[in-house]
Amino acid sequence: MTSELRNCLACGRLFVGSAPVCPDCRRAEDAAFERVRAYLADNPAASVRETCEATEVALGLLHRFVEEGRLVLAASAGITCKVCGAPITTGRLCPDCQAELQRAQDKAAPSANRHSGGFYSRRSDHQ
Numbered sequence: 001m002t003s004e005l006r007n008c009l010a011c012g013r014l015f016v017g018s019a020p021v022c023p024d025c026r027r028a029e030d031a032a033f034e035r036v037r038a039y040l041a042d043n044p045a046a047s048v049r050e051t052c053e054a055t056e057v058a059l060g061l062l063h064r065f066v067e068e069g070r071l072v073l074a075a076s077a078g079i080t081c082k083v084c085g086a087p088i089t090t091g092r093l094c095p096d097c098q099a100e101l102q103r104a105q106d107k108a109a110p111s112a113n114r115h116s117g118g119f120y121s122r123r124s125d126h127q
Contacts (some may be wrong), residue, residue: 032057033065039071048078067092 007014010029015022021029026113031067031107033044035055043054051073052059065071066079073079080087093101110121 027074029061032061033070036062036065036071045074045076048073051077066090 003016003018005016008021008025009020009027011022013022013024017023018024021073032055033092036051036057037053039055042052046054048059048062051057052062062071063079071088074089077089078087079089082092082119083097084094085093086096091098
């Protein structure tokens with residue numbers, strides 16, 4: 001990914017980079033992540049709400065840590081699959097929905113590579 005001029009998703013400032021947030025906000029997010037990680041090390045069965053209240057980390061940021069796979073929570077923490085609603089510990093989908101998505105992608109991949117039967121021309125230097 002190339003660096004480009006963009007607005008930070010957290011604070012709105014312009015910065016040059018490929019990350020969604022500026023370096024200052026990234027440092028703040030990393031500090032928040034460490035607070036959450038330390039809290040969960042001492043309280044592994046804590047719910048998402050308890051973790052947010054104890055660490056003063058916004059719910060949306062905590063969810064992003066889980067979705068990015070940076071955090072693995074207890075199944076009882078209250079994070080659910082975005083498709084079926086089953087409890088999950090990390091990511092966005094439960095293992096069953098991940099497998100179903102992979103099967104659908106595998107099934108669609110060969111047909112995406114097949115010729116559609118429409119007009120097809122290969123450029124040739126011969127006339």
